[in-house]
Amino acid sequence: MGSIQEEHERTMAFAEVALNQIRALRQGAMPRNYEIWYVYATGYNADLNKAINQALALHGTLTDADLEQLHDCYLSHGRTHERIDRIGARVVSEIDDMMSLLADALGTTASFGDNLKGASHKLSLTTDREQITAIVERLVASTREMQDANNALEQRLSTSKQEITNLQANLEEIRAESLTDPLTGLGNRKHFDRVVTEAVRSAAATRLPLSLLMMDIDHFKSFNDNYGHLTGDQVLRLVGMTLKQTIKNKDIPSRYGGEEFAVVLPNTPLRQALVIADDIRRTVMSKELKKKSTGEILGRVTLSAGVSTLKPDDDADALIERADACLYSAKRNGRNRVICETDPEYRGVEPAKVA
Numbered sequence: 550m551g552s553i554q555e556e557h558e559r560t561m562a563f564a565e566v567a568l569n570q571i572r573a574l575r576q577g578a579m580p581r582n583y584e585i586w587y588v589y590a591t592g593y594n595a596d597l598n599k600a601i602n603q604a605l606a607l608h609g610t611l612t613d614a615d616l617e618q619l620h621d622c623y624l625s626h627g628r629t630h631e632r633i634d635r636i637g638a639r640v641v642s643e644i645d646d647m648m649s650l651l652a653d654a655l656g657t658t659a660s661f662g663d664n665l666k667g668a669s670h671k672l673s674l675t676t677d678r679e680q681i682t683a684i685v686e687r688l689v690a691s692t693r694e695m696q697d698a699n700n701a702l703e704q705r706l707s708t709s710k711q712e713i714t715n716l717q718a719n720l721e722e723i724r725a726e727s728l729t730d731p732l733t734g735l736g737n738r739k740h741f742d743r744v745v746t747e748a749v750r751s752a753a754a755t756r757l758p759l760s761l762l763m764m765d766i767d768h769f770k771s772f773n774d775n776y777g778h779l780t781g782d783q784v785l786r787l788v789g790m791t792l793k794q795t796i797k798n799k800d801i802p803s804r805y806g807g808e809e810f811a812v813v814l815p816n817t818p819l820r821q822a823l824v825i826a827d828d829i830r831r832t833v834m835s836k837e838l839k840k841k842s843t844g845e846i847l848g849r850v851t852l853s854a855g856v857s858t859l860k861p862d863d864d865a866d867a868l869i870e871r872a873d874a875c876l877y878s879a880k881r882n883g884r885n886r887v888i889c890e891t892d893p894e895y896r897g898v899e900p901a902k903v904a
């Protein structure tokens with residue numbers, strides 16, 4: 550839930566795990582190491598967790614060099630900017646090469662034009678067969694040079710076009726990565742914020758309905774406490790996979806934060822949104838959770854969900870606030886249920902802590 554108290558307790562739990570890891574491995578409690586272990590505790594960065602688990606399985610510890618490499622590879626905030634800068638430099642270099650080639654081509658064209666003009670003038674002044682033959686031969690040679698230059702330019706232009714297309718694809722990949730939660734493969738909070746703002750603007754302009762689902766995994770903390778964060782990660786992936794499989798193309802799921810998920814439902818009235826939310830809840834609950842290492846059945850995952858629909862004077866914050874309040878009502882009324890703003894159980898109050 551979005552309450553201040555719950556957020557405080559959740560972040561303090563992550564902080565405690567991070568400090569315990571630092572103590573257990575006798576590492577320096579510097580900001581870099583704390584960041585690594587805090588992110589590890591949250592499970593938000595699946596690639597980081599995998600790299601750490603593999604290193605610990607092989608060596609039983611992490612050296613300072615290991616920690617530095619992990620931070621550079623998975624957490625350095627400058628990596629995206631560096632990748633963009635490198636691609637930008639390659640685009641500039643490619644353009645410089647293209648301009649140089651075009652300048653050469655213009656020079657070749659001008660030279661060929663001069664040759665044509667000179668040949669035309671010489672031909673007009675002579676009737677000597679041998680001189681005419683020599684002029685024509687030089688003209689043919691000049692034409693071949695021009696053709697070769699054009700062929701080389703065409704090939705280089707084609708190569709440059711492909712290179713720039715690849716660079717554009719790389720930039721799009723970077724953009725997609727910045728908007729994707731690595732653990733579940735869903736859009737992240739940044740992606741959600743963009744999507745819901747645009748959806749509200751579009752719905753207001755077209756007067757089409759818009760609904761929002763806010764969902765939270767019930768008793769998620771107990772999965773982490775009882776079975777460890779790897780199992781917690783498995784729970785999050787299960788919900789993410791279910792959302793991908795259940796919703797339609799026009800609906801947009803995101804990992805809102807922690808164990809909370811959101812689905813933006815364009816052109817969807819409240820009653821239809823309730824059906825979708827309950828379908829997701831039932832599908833998640835139908836799947837047994839198994840511990841990968843032992844095959845042990847850990848039980849079933851349940852979701853609580855809140856549903857709101859856009860009103861005439863709403864902005865994105867109002868839509869989110871009501872969906873979150875409905876979610877709190879679902880938690881307060883027993884969990885594993887869906888509540889919307891027209892249900893009698895709904896109260897538009899500030900959410901308090903509910904596990």
